[in-house]
Amino acid sequence: MSAVTGFDASGFTALRIEEREDRVHAKMDRPAVRNAIDETMVDEFHALCAHLERNPKILIISGTEVESAKEPGKSSGIFASGADIGQLRERRRDDALRGVNSQIFDRIHRLPMPVIAAIDGYALGGGAELAYAADFRIATPKLKMGQPETNLGITAAAGAQWRLKELVGEPVALELLLAGRILDAQEALELKLVTELHEPAELMAAADALADRIAAQDPLAVRLSKRVFHLPREAHPHVDEIAQAILFESQAKFDRMQAFLDRKKK
Template sequence: MSDSTTGASHTLASTRTFETIRLRESDDRLHVALDRPEVRNAIDLTMVEELHAVCDHLERQPKVLIISGTEVNGKGVFASGADIAQLRERRRDDALAGINSQVFSRVARLPMPVIAALDGWTLGGGAELAYAADFRIATPRVRIGQPETNLGIMAAAGATWRLRELVGEPLAKELLLAGRVLDADEALAARLVTALHPPEELLAAADALADRICAQDPLAVRLSKAVFHLPEAAHPMVDELAQAVLFESPAKFDRMQAFLDRKNTK
C-alpha cells in the first residue's frame, strides 16, 4: 500500500505498488513507513526487495530519507527483526549472499542523509537498519537490542561493527553477546539516539530535522556525508578535493554573498 504527496516531480509510488512499506514523498524527502503490522514489521524478502527499490530511486533522485515503523494495537513498532519463519529456512549460501546486510549498506551509502524514527521494538535486523541511518530519534517507548545469539545465530547485517562505532565496545558487547535490550533513556545516554519525542510528535520531529538538512546546500551535504565515512587514511586529501569542487559551485558564491548582504544590512 502506497501513498504519495502531490507536487513531487517524479514519485516512487507512481512507478509501482508496494506490499510491505508505505510511502510519502515530496521534492526534497521520502518517508518510508515499514508496514507489516501482523508480524511487528519483521523484515522479509519482499521488504528487502522493496527497500532496494527505494535505494534505486534515491540514488537517481537524491533526497533525505525518513524511515519509521507503524503502530500496532496502540503500541509503536519500528521492526522486530528479520522474519524468523524465513530466517529458519536460510542456509549457508543465503548467509553468504548478505540478504539484509547488502540492503542496509546500500541505505547507509545513500547520497543524502537518512533519518530513522524509532518507536517501540527495534530489534535484530530492525536495529541494524536503524544503525545504518545517519540520525536516530526515538520515543520513550523504544527498545533496542540484538537477540540473535539467543536464536543460535549472530547479528551479521552490520551490528558487529556499526554498533561498536556508535556506542563503544563494552556496551556493544553487552547487546551482541549478552542479549541486553536498551530502553529509551539508556539509548539516549549512549547517544545511540539523539533525541526523545512523544509518539505523536515523532514524525513531526523527523520532518523538522529533515527541514534543517534541506536548508543546507545539497551538494555540500552530499560531499560532507561521503567524506565523513571514508577511512582515516583518505584524509586530508579527499577533504581538500571535495572542498575544491564546492569552491567552484554556484551555490557557494550565492550563499556566501547572501550572508555578506545580510551582515551588511545589520
C-alpha cells in the first residue's frame, strides 16, 4: 500500500507518523524519558486527531524501544511510562482542571474509525489510560500495565477511574487504582483487557493484520457501528434504527450484498 503524504508531521518531535491509504501509525518516540507523555506529545496527538476527524482512518498507536538501564547496549520495548513526572510535579489546580491528558485521550477514543493500541513493555499511569482509550489493545508477553498514581499522591484522572470499571470490573479496577496492582501480560489477557499476545518482533504485523480485517469492512458501516456502540443504553434501539436507515441507502450496501449473492450462485 503506497504512502500518503496528506498530513505533515515533519515538525513533530514526540510522535513518529506513518500514513497509508487506510491507516495511520503513530509511534511515541521519547525514549530518553521512557515515552513519558508531555504537553508536546499531547499537542501532536491533537494535531493528528484533527487530521483523522477530517480524514477518517484506522489509527495504530505504539511505543518504541529504550535502552536497558540494567543492561547497557540492550534495548526493550515500552509503550508509555505515564505522564512526564517533571512536568506533573509543577502542575497546580488550574492545570488539573484543564484536563490535559483526559481531553486528548477522550478525543482519541471518539475518533471516527477504530483505534488499536499495540503495547510492548510498560504501560503505566497515563500510558495505561491512553491504551484504555483505544478500541483494541494487543500486547507482547512483556506487558506491565497499571495505575501507580496514588503512590505519587495523585489520582488517575485521565480515564482510568471509569474506563477500568467498564473494562475489567470493579474489584480488579479497585486493586489497580487503590492498591497499586500491576498486571502482567497473562493477567491482562485473562481479563480481556488485551485480546492478543504476540512476540515483540511480531507485534506491529499483528496490529496491521487487525487493521486489515477492519479495513476489509465497509468504512461507513464501521464508523456508524463504532458511534452507536458507545452511546448510552437509553439511546437504543432508536439510534440503531437510524444508523441502519442511513446504511440501507448506501451504495456499498447494495454492492456488497450483490457480491455476496453472486458468490453464492457459483
